Amino acid sequence: MSISLRYAARTDIGLGSKSRNEDSGYAGPDLLVLADGMGGHAAGDMASSTVVSELISLDGESYGSDEALRRLATAVHNANARLRDEMDEDPELEGMGTTLIAFLRSGNMLALANIGDSRAYLVRDGVFSQITKDHSFVQTLLDDGRITAQEAEHHPQRSLVTRVLTGREDDEPDLSLREAKPGDRLLLCSDGLPDYVAGSTIEEIITGDGTPAQIADALIAIALKAATRDNVTVVVADVMGESDGPSNTTTPQIVGAAAAHDIGADEQDEPTSPAAKAAALSRAANAPAPSDGDEDDDAAPMLAEEGPRRFTWLKRTLVALLVLAVLAVIGVFGYAATQRQYYIAQHKGKVTIYQGISQNLGPIRLHSVNTVSDVWVDDLPSYDRSKVSSKSMTAGDREAAIGIVENLRSDMVACQAQVADGSSC
Structure with missing residues (x-):
């Protein structure tokens, strides 16, 4: 059965002390993404927007279900590697990270990647359920039976996450493949919603009548009414069947830090297809910085060295390289040992x-x-x-x-x- 998505993405900076939105959200015809950045000093918003920019090129493409899951896993891996590259280039970004929830549609299947404590919920046949598992310290206590679900909702350590994307090689998301059915409703949200709004209230709103845009607006409003002190972002999507007609939603929506960083900007003509729009977003996010000037193609060639001097220079260079290689091997093993502490x-x-x-x-x-x-x-x-x-x-x-x-x-x-x-x- 052919399905499509009707979607909406909304965000708000919240009522806390944060001066910028560190959440990023994206909703497109075949891709839903939510990332909650962390790290402070412009790092959280950089982390979430970096990850979103890496994933958006998946939108508008046609994949088999198994391929979709592989493509999604690869994109998350590449996004995590980009975080490491950015921290290496700018030490001020060291320590940044981001949660991630992403759905990639393939026919009537949804490939899901999840890491962190942002959440995805599903409404099917009127039943409301959480379909992701928090990677958090509180969830560990809950799994061990040391606290109850009610205690988990108000635990003072509920913001302590145990797994997020931080640029390390062992940052691995949970991956799964789910069937989507017409009438399903999906909710992706950052912790600015469930940390301040009771689960029963979220359920009442998400199971109510209304378009995804109306539901998303209502969720943001209730979070602000509950005085959320964190950024709050939601992505709501309805699964539409053939009998429902066209979804009438084809333009990708970008909110939060990803929008503030102009990920959606396109320098050329306005793209018309979802695939073209997603590709334009990816190009804008990954465009290299403009050069300070062209290289001088007419630079004077280097003068040739005399034979004996060249041999001496070559010998010293080889010795230096050998010493560096030995030090590098020692350094790798020594560094690995320090990182276990x-x-x-x-x-x-x-x-x-x-x-x-x-x-x-x-x-x-x-x-x-x-x-x-x-x-x-x-x-x-x-x-x-x-x-x-x-x-x-x-x-x-x-x-x-x-x-x-x-x-x-x-x-x-x-x-x-x-x-x-x-x-x-």
């Missing part, structure tokens, strides 16, 4: 898990931001603040590092209680 320090005022060791080897950074918690260093007792500042709290794996952060959170809560009682800590 973790330590706690501060990043932009918050308690942060770093991967690696706190030292640098000349210009080589032996550490990177792994996870930024929501615990402010200034809220910790003085003893804990000094330990965070000295970077003396280390862990052999990431789970142990998360445990250290939880202990610091407990100390912070106890300290705040003492202050409230008039004592000092």
Whole structure:
């Protein structure tokens, strides 16, 4: 059975302190994408828009279902590699990352990629269900039976994600293939919606009557009414069958950081087909920076060296290359060993898990931001603040590092209680 998508994408910066939208959303005839960036200092919006720009070229193309899943997985891998490239080029972006949910349509099948704590929901035959699983610390507690679903909704650590795209090779999304049926409704949303709006309220809105645009507007409105302090982005799509007629939605919609970064700009004629529009978006996102000037084709040729001097230069060069090769091998294995360690320090005022060791080897950074918690260093007792500042709290794996952060959170809560009682800590 032939199907099509009728869709809408909406976003809002929210009522918090963020000065820019770090979410990116894209909706097209064959592709739905939502990314929630993180990292601060213009890095979160860069991360989400980078990933969206890498995936949009998939829209408007025809794939078999298995091929669609492979193409989607490859595009996510390439997007993650681009994050690493951008951080290598600009150290200020180090530590940025983004969640990702993407649906790629193939006939009546949907290839799905998911990493992070952004969510996808499905309404089928009036039944509302979550079809993605959060990659978060709270979800781990829920899976282990240590907290209930009700406790998970209000857990203070619900913003701590365990898997996102960060440019590392082991950042792998969950991949699956699902059948789409006429009458289905899909909702993709960043955590600015479910963290502030009850699941029952989201269900009431998404299962109600209305077009995807009306439903998307209502979800943004209820999030703002609930005083969401985070960016909030939604993509809503209805699955249409042949008997429903044409979807009347063919123009891709881009919202959030991806739109702010002019990913949709096209310098040439206006594209007319969905495939052409998606290709134009990809070209705009990946266009190289203009050159400062043309190369001088008439540069003077280098003068030839005398034979003995050339031989000496060649010998020294070969020796130097050999030494560099040996150092590189040692460096690779040594660097790999450092990246199996973790330590706690501060990043932009918050308690942060770093991967690696706190030292640098000349210009080589032996550490990177792994996870930024929501615990402010200034809220910790003085003893804990000094330990965070000295970077003396280390862990052999990431789970142990998360445990250290939880202990610091407990100390912070106890300290705040003492202050409230008039004592000092």
